Amino acid sequence: MYQFADRMGQVSASAIREIFKALADPEIISFGGGSLANESFPIEVIKEITDQALTEKGPKILQYGITEGWPALRQAYVDHIAKPKGINATVDNVIVTTGASQGIQLLADVFLNPGDVVLVESPTFLGVFSVFNKYFVKCIPVSMDEKGIIVEDLEAKIKEHNPKMLYTIPTFQNPTGRTLPVDRRQKVEELASEHNFIVLEDDPYCDLRFKGETVPNIKTFDKTGNVVLLNSFAKIISPGLRVGTVLAEPEIIQKLTVAKQGADTHTSNLSQEICAEFLNRGLLPGHLEKIRPIYEVRLNTMLNAIQKYFPEGTKYIEPEGGLFIWVELPGKPDVLELFKKAVNDYKVAFVPGIHFCKNPDDGIRHLRLNFSSSSPDQIEEGMKRLGELFSKN
Template sequence: MYKFANRMGEVSSSAVREIFKAMADPEMISFGGGSPANESFPIDEIKGITDKLLSENGHQILQYGITEGWKPLKEAYLKHIVHPKGIKGTVENVIVTTGASQGIHLLADAFLEPGDVVLVESPTFLGVFSTFNKYFVKSVPVEMDEHGLVMEDLEAKIKEHNPKMIYTIPTFQNPTGRTLPLERRKKVAELASQFNVIVLEDDPYCDLRYSGEVLPAIKTFDQTGHVVLLNSFAKIISPGLRVGTVLAEAEIIQKLTVAKQGADTHTATLTQAICAEFLEQGLLPDHLKKINAMYAEKLHTMITSIEKYFPEGTKFTKPEGGLFIWVELPGEPDVLALFERATSESKVAFVPGIHFCKNPDDGIKHLRLNFSSSTPEKIEEGIKKLGELFTKDFEER
């Protein structure tokens, strides 16, 4: 009989992975994933960049690279993404990761030990539960309101639990789409410094803004090096490139480098070089304008369709960007049962809210809807079907 490591008993199959099985049906209208639209990928530009890179520097790009990352990418990331946002840093403050999710794993390697506490938003990105469970770490939820993390509860939980880390998605949060206001961002940085807590600022959606005012990253207000910023090229160029970044104090980057050496040696140099060239050719601003206009239309369609078709008393977020809407159904719905009916009867998929909550009761009436992967026509069709199902269920209760 196999004897697996004890930590594997703490790692369960991702809820999204199970939902993807339902989404494999070609007739399914999927609001369940978090993928960017296929039509958002700059295929022609990447073709041209790849040919240029391999023609001019193919032998170096196809060889092993250094663990910290392709230096031209780190320089381009700082020049085109970090410094324009008012964030300080040099190449010594950056490591390139195989997707932003690897950044979370590396930081867990560097900082977390069994029994440590991590404070997480409630609800939060469900992938972090598997990561933290693997390290036998206790995830403690912090209250959110319509503007994100509640500072009073955050400070109270810090004092009560003495956490090693705070995990937050402050801009267009997954799953709610909420954005943390300016003063709360400042407060998070202050609390991190005051109580010696690492803030893991996961910020993959910040450039997907369709309306409203751009807000500075929490890292902008970091005076003591306690805030670690994660960015990703997945949503703004392509997830298949598997390129992310971590920006932190040089001492932290050194520890992450050691952890990454034992994980995958280095992120693929070719995909790093593609991202670097994309930035250096000045392609990102126009690309963002294009995809943001497309996503804005999809978001508007989903919001107006929810207002039209969902049962009276439904509450939902109206984000200014990102990829998600968080819905609270009226009454006492059984959202897990509704998911089964939605996928089998209506051929529409979503993610039940309980999967995003450490305390399942926090998301028992909720569901997450993604609008990026469907056309406006399919969005209205799918929301209408869900609305009919939810309304019928509400009237029968």
């Protein structure tokens, strides 16, 4: 018998094990993951940038790098991503991470003690539970309505629990697709300043907007340095490159650097150079213009299919961007049971809503559907099959 660390007892793998098993089955039409369209990857440009990078900077790229990040990428992030969003930053405000996932992990490393309270949206990105649980913190759910986090409930939970951190995905939230309006973003910042907690603003989907107006980041309202912004190149260039960023006060960046040194020393130099060059050549805006319509077609195909095939009384949120649709089935469905039937008998996968919730009532009749990784034909077929299954129950 192995004597695993106590922290691993806090991490429940069983709930999502089946989902990942299903995603690996090539026979299954998967609306379960968060993968990108294969057609969206700029493979030719990446080939060319890689060739140039290795020719011109080979030894430097293949050598150990700097923990804070490849200098060209830190600067390019400031110039091409932070500043255009209205965020006044320098490279001292930035650390490059191995995906936004590592940003969450490192922030947990530097801020969270056992017993601390982290407020989370309910539902939220299920990946954060496995991070936060390892730190023996209490995740307290904050209620949402169709526009996102309800600030009155947030204020009540702050007063009741004195949190160390709020984890929020304000734009095209995973899993609901909701986007928090500007007045609520301002209020979140005010509450963080007043009650002195960290707002972890996780924003990987903001550039995948298909319609509506851009909403400013919570970080743009930050007066006290309490807001920490996570961005990722996963959804806008490629998740396989594993590059993300944390933007925060230099004092926080220094602590994150110490934590990252012990985690992986630095993020891949080659991946960082690819992202830096992509930004410095001015390719990102054109690339986004190219990939958004791919996703918009898939989103619309899925929305139409819900109307066509799902049972009467099905409710859903029509997102203005991102990768997911949050669906509520009518009546009292056993969504976990439906998931098993969907995978085994109908060869279609989704994620049952309950896995995203600390408060199970918030996701008991729900499912998250990903529309980005299947072709329109697969979406049509998969949704037809799901409709058949859901209409029987």
